[in-house]
Amino acid sequence: MNKISATTLAALTVAGSTLALAPIASADGTSSGSGNSGSGVFTTTLNPVPTNHVAGSGTAKIELKGNQATVTVDAQGLLGGVPHAQHIHIDGQGRCPTAADAGTHNGHKSMSTSDGMKAYGMIGTSLTTSGDNSPTSALAVKRFPMGSSFHYQRTQTVTAKVADSIRRNNSVIVVHGIDFDGSGKFTNVLGASELDPKLPQVATAPALCGVMRGQMTGGVAAGSGGTQGLQHTGLMAGGAALLVGGAGYLVTRRRKASDRA
Missing domain, CATH: 1.10.287 (Helix Hairpins)
Known part of the structure:
Protein backbone atom coordinates (compact mmCIF):
# COMPACT_ATOMS: atom_id res chain seq x y z
CA MET A 1 0.00 0.00 0.00
CA ASP A 28 4.47 49.36 -11.27
CA GLY A 29 7.11 47.56 -9.23
CA THR A 30 5.50 48.18 -5.85
CA SER A 31 4.51 45.43 -3.48
CA SER A 32 1.11 45.04 -1.88
CA GLY A 33 2.79 44.01 1.35
CA SER A 34 5.86 46.21 1.32
CA GLY A 35 6.59 49.18 3.58
CA ASN A 36 8.28 52.48 2.88
CA SER A 37 11.79 51.42 3.85
CA GLY A 38 13.37 50.84 0.45
CA SER A 39 16.46 52.56 -0.90
CA GLY A 40 16.97 54.13 -4.28
CA VAL A 41 18.69 56.85 -6.29
CA PHE A 42 16.68 59.40 -8.25
CA THR A 43 18.10 62.02 -10.61
CA THR A 44 17.00 64.77 -12.95
CA THR A 45 18.20 67.56 -15.21
CA LEU A 46 16.96 70.99 -14.16
CA ASN A 47 15.72 72.93 -17.17
CA PRO A 48 14.56 76.55 -17.50
CA VAL A 49 10.86 77.11 -16.85
CA PRO A 50 9.17 78.38 -20.04
CA THR A 51 8.18 82.08 -20.33
CA ASN A 52 10.33 83.15 -17.35
CA HIS A 53 13.38 84.35 -19.32
CA VAL A 54 15.78 81.95 -17.61
CA ALA A 55 19.03 80.80 -19.23
CA GLY A 56 20.26 78.67 -16.34
CA SER A 57 20.52 74.92 -15.93
CA GLY A 58 21.29 72.32 -13.32
CA THR A 59 21.08 68.78 -12.02
CA ALA A 60 19.60 67.19 -8.92
CA LYS A 61 19.92 63.85 -7.17
CA ILE A 62 18.08 62.24 -4.27
CA GLU A 63 19.59 59.24 -2.50
CA LEU A 64 16.72 57.79 -0.49
CA LYS A 65 17.03 55.35 2.41
CA GLY A 66 13.75 54.94 4.20
CA ASN A 67 12.72 58.49 5.08
CA GLN A 68 16.32 59.79 4.97
CA ALA A 69 17.08 61.72 1.80
CA THR A 70 20.46 63.04 0.74
CA VAL A 71 19.56 65.76 -1.73
CA THR A 72 22.16 67.27 -4.06
CA VAL A 73 21.40 70.24 -6.31
CA ASP A 74 23.87 71.93 -8.66
CA ALA A 75 22.66 75.02 -10.50
CA GLN A 76 24.25 77.69 -12.66
CA GLY A 77 23.25 80.61 -14.86
CA LEU A 78 20.80 82.09 -12.34
CA LEU A 79 20.45 85.65 -11.06
CA GLY A 80 23.42 86.44 -8.82
CA GLY A 81 23.44 88.02 -5.40
CA VAL A 82 20.00 86.78 -4.38
CA PRO A 83 18.65 83.71 -2.55
CA HIS A 84 17.06 80.92 -4.57
CA ALA A 85 14.30 79.07 -2.76
CA GLN A 86 14.12 75.40 -3.77
CA HIS A 87 11.68 72.65 -2.92
CA ILE A 88 10.58 69.08 -3.56
CA HIS A 89 7.05 69.36 -4.92
CA ILE A 90 4.52 66.51 -4.71
CA ASP A 91 0.83 65.73 -5.31
CA GLY A 92 0.77 67.23 -8.80
CA GLN A 93 0.87 65.66 -12.23
CA GLY A 94 4.52 64.74 -11.82
CA ARG A 95 5.73 67.03 -14.59
CA CYS A 96 7.27 70.42 -15.19
CA PRO A 97 5.02 73.20 -16.49
CA THR A 98 4.84 74.16 -20.15
CA ALA A 99 4.19 77.56 -21.67
CA ALA A 100 0.50 76.67 -21.78
CA ASP A 101 0.43 76.71 -17.96
CA ALA A 102 1.67 80.30 -17.74
CA GLY A 103 -0.53 83.21 -16.73
CA THR A 104 -0.42 86.95 -17.22
CA HIS A 105 1.22 88.93 -14.44
CA ASN A 106 1.38 92.70 -14.50
CA GLY A 107 0.74 92.51 -18.24
CA HIS A 108 3.47 89.94 -18.94
CA LYS A 109 3.00 86.29 -19.81
CA SER A 110 5.03 84.44 -17.21
CA MET A 111 4.96 81.46 -14.86
CA SER A 112 4.20 82.09 -11.21
CA THR A 113 4.59 79.40 -8.56
CA SER A 114 0.80 78.99 -8.49
CA ASP A 115 0.62 78.69 -12.28
CA GLY A 116 2.98 75.72 -12.13
CA MET A 117 1.34 73.90 -9.23
CA LYS A 118 -1.04 71.94 -11.45
CA ALA A 119 2.03 70.39 -13.05
CA TYR A 120 4.40 69.91 -10.11
CA GLY A 121 2.07 70.06 -7.11
CA MET A 122 2.42 71.48 -3.62
CA ILE A 123 5.60 71.86 -1.58
CA GLY A 124 6.52 68.66 0.24
CA THR A 125 10.01 69.58 1.44
CA SER A 126 11.81 72.92 1.59
CA LEU A 127 15.43 72.34 0.57
CA THR A 128 16.89 74.66 3.18
CA THR A 129 20.56 74.75 4.08
CA SER A 130 19.84 74.21 7.79
CA GLY A 131 17.03 73.89 10.29
CA ASP A 132 13.40 73.16 9.44
CA ASN A 133 12.71 71.73 5.99
CA SER A 134 8.91 71.56 6.12
CA PRO A 135 6.59 73.56 3.83
CA THR A 136 6.49 76.14 6.63
CA SER A 137 10.01 77.16 5.57
CA ALA A 138 9.00 77.62 1.93
CA LEU A 139 10.09 81.26 1.96
CA ALA A 140 12.87 81.12 4.55
CA VAL A 141 15.09 83.15 2.23
CA LYS A 142 18.00 83.32 4.68
CA ARG A 143 18.29 79.51 4.62
CA PHE A 144 18.39 78.92 0.87
CA PRO A 145 21.41 78.90 -1.48
CA MET A 146 22.63 82.25 -2.80
CA GLY A 147 24.12 83.38 -6.08
CA SER A 148 24.18 82.70 -9.80
CA SER A 149 25.57 79.21 -9.23
CA PHE A 150 25.57 76.96 -6.20
CA HIS A 151 26.21 73.44 -4.95
CA TYR A 152 23.74 72.20 -2.37
CA GLN A 153 23.87 68.93 -0.47
CA ARG A 154 22.05 67.99 2.69
CA THR A 155 20.95 64.74 4.34
CA GLN A 156 17.55 65.29 5.86
CA THR A 157 14.45 63.50 7.06
CA VAL A 158 11.42 63.80 4.78
CA THR A 159 7.86 62.83 5.55
CA ALA A 160 6.54 59.40 4.62
CA LYS A 161 4.34 61.05 1.99
CA VAL A 162 7.30 62.79 0.36
CA ALA A 163 9.38 59.59 0.44
CA ASP A 164 6.54 57.65 -1.17
CA SER A 165 6.14 60.30 -3.88
CA ILE A 166 9.86 60.09 -4.65
CA ARG A 167 9.67 56.29 -4.91
CA ARG A 168 6.70 56.54 -7.26
CA ASN A 169 8.56 58.97 -9.53
CA ASN A 170 6.00 61.64 -8.70
CA SER A 171 8.24 64.31 -7.17
CA VAL A 172 9.60 67.43 -8.82
CA ILE A 173 12.45 69.72 -7.76
CA VAL A 174 11.90 73.40 -8.47
CA VAL A 175 14.43 76.21 -7.99
CA HIS A 176 12.91 79.71 -7.73
CA GLY A 177 14.02 83.28 -8.39
CA ILE A 178 14.24 84.86 -11.87
CA ASP A 179 15.61 87.96 -13.61
CA PHE A 180 12.62 88.50 -15.89
CA ASP A 181 13.57 91.95 -17.18
CA GLY A 182 17.34 91.39 -17.33
CA SER A 183 17.99 94.12 -14.76
CA GLY A 184 20.33 91.96 -12.69
CA LYS A 185 18.15 92.22 -9.59
CA PHE A 186 14.72 91.39 -8.22
CA THR A 187 12.25 94.04 -9.45
CA ASN A 188 8.49 94.54 -9.44
CA VAL A 189 8.20 93.98 -13.19
CA LEU A 190 5.71 91.15 -12.56
CA GLY A 191 4.09 92.73 -9.51
CA ALA A 192 3.94 91.29 -6.02
CA SER A 193 4.28 87.59 -5.26
CA GLU A 194 0.99 85.78 -4.69
CA LEU A 195 2.78 83.80 -1.96
CA ASP A 196 3.91 86.84 0.02
CA PRO A 197 2.96 90.36 -1.12
CA LYS A 198 6.07 91.69 0.63
CA LEU A 199 8.17 89.92 -2.01
CA PRO A 200 8.26 90.63 -5.75
CA GLN A 201 6.82 87.98 -8.03
CA VAL A 202 10.23 87.39 -9.61
CA ALA A 203 11.64 86.25 -6.25
CA THR A 204 9.23 83.32 -5.95
CA ALA A 205 8.65 82.52 -9.63
CA PRO A 206 10.05 79.13 -10.75
CA ALA A 207 13.37 79.29 -12.57
CA LEU A 208 14.47 75.65 -13.00
CA CYS A 209 12.46 72.44 -12.88
CA GLY A 210 13.15 68.72 -13.09
CA VAL A 211 11.11 65.56 -12.50
CA MET A 212 12.90 63.03 -10.31
CA ARG A 213 13.30 59.64 -11.97
CA GLY A 214 15.06 56.60 -10.57
CA GLN A 215 14.87 53.07 -9.32
CA MET A 216 14.56 51.37 -5.99
CA THR A 217 17.36 48.96 -5.17
CA GLY A 218 16.54 45.50 -6.51
CA GLY A 219 13.39 46.39 -8.44
CA VAL A 220 11.76 48.33 -11.22
CA ALA A 221 11.10 51.96 -10.30
CA ALA A 222 7.48 52.71 -9.59
CA GLY A 223 5.79 54.32 -12.52
CA SER A 224 8.51 53.33 -14.97
CA GLY A 225 6.30 50.84 -16.75
CA GLY A 226 8.57 47.85 -16.20
Missing part, protein backbone atom coordinates in the same frame (compact mmCIF):
# COMPACT_ATOMS: atom_id res chain seq x y z
CA ASN A 2 1.42 3.37 -1.06
CA LYS A 3 0.52 5.75 1.75
CA ILE A 4 1.42 9.45 1.92
CA SER A 5 2.13 10.70 5.43
CA ALA A 6 -0.12 13.33 6.98
CA THR A 7 2.98 15.39 7.77
CA THR A 8 4.00 15.57 4.10
CA LEU A 9 0.49 16.53 3.02
CA ALA A 10 0.22 19.24 5.65
CA ALA A 11 3.59 20.68 4.70
CA LEU A 12 2.63 20.94 1.05
CA THR A 13 -0.72 22.51 1.85
CA VAL A 14 0.82 25.12 4.16
CA ALA A 15 3.56 25.92 1.62
CA GLY A 16 1.00 26.46 -1.10
CA SER A 17 -1.23 28.68 0.99
CA THR A 18 1.74 30.69 2.27
CA LEU A 19 2.99 31.38 -1.23
CA ALA A 20 -0.48 32.30 -2.38
CA LEU A 21 -0.70 34.88 0.40
CA ALA A 22 2.80 36.32 -0.15
CA PRO A 23 3.02 40.00 -1.16
CA ILE A 24 2.50 40.16 -4.91
CA ALA A 25 4.53 42.63 -6.95
CA SER A 26 2.36 44.83 -9.14
CA ALA A 27 3.07 46.09 -12.63
CA THR A 227 7.37 44.27 -16.57
CA GLN A 228 9.23 42.74 -13.64
CA GLY A 229 6.17 43.01 -11.39
CA LEU A 230 4.00 41.17 -13.91
CA GLN A 231 6.53 38.37 -14.19
CA HIS A 232 6.67 38.02 -10.42
CA THR A 233 2.89 37.93 -10.21
CA GLY A 234 2.70 35.12 -12.73
CA LEU A 235 5.47 33.11 -11.09
CA MET A 236 3.97 33.41 -7.61
CA ALA A 237 0.47 32.58 -8.77
CA GLY A 238 1.75 29.65 -10.83
CA GLY A 239 3.84 28.33 -7.96
CA ALA A 240 0.93 28.52 -5.55
CA ALA A 241 -1.34 26.71 -8.01
CA LEU A 242 1.18 23.92 -8.50
CA LEU A 243 1.64 23.38 -4.78
CA VAL A 244 -2.06 23.47 -3.97
CA GLY A 245 -2.80 21.25 -6.97
CA GLY A 246 -0.09 18.83 -5.86
CA ALA A 247 -1.66 18.57 -2.43
CA GLY A 248 -5.01 17.72 -4.03
CA TYR A 249 -3.39 15.04 -6.17
CA LEU A 250 -1.82 13.44 -3.09
CA VAL A 251 -5.19 13.37 -1.31
CA THR A 252 -6.81 11.62 -4.28
CA ARG A 253 -3.96 9.13 -4.55
CA ARG A 254 -4.15 8.34 -0.85
CA ARG A 255 -7.89 7.66 -1.09
CA LYS A 256 -7.41 5.28 -4.02
CA ALA A 257 -4.69 3.44 -2.16
CA SER A 258 -6.99 3.09 0.86
CA ASP A 259 -9.78 1.69 -1.34
CA ARG A 260 -7.45 -1.00 -2.68
CA ALA A 261 -6.23 -2.01 0.77
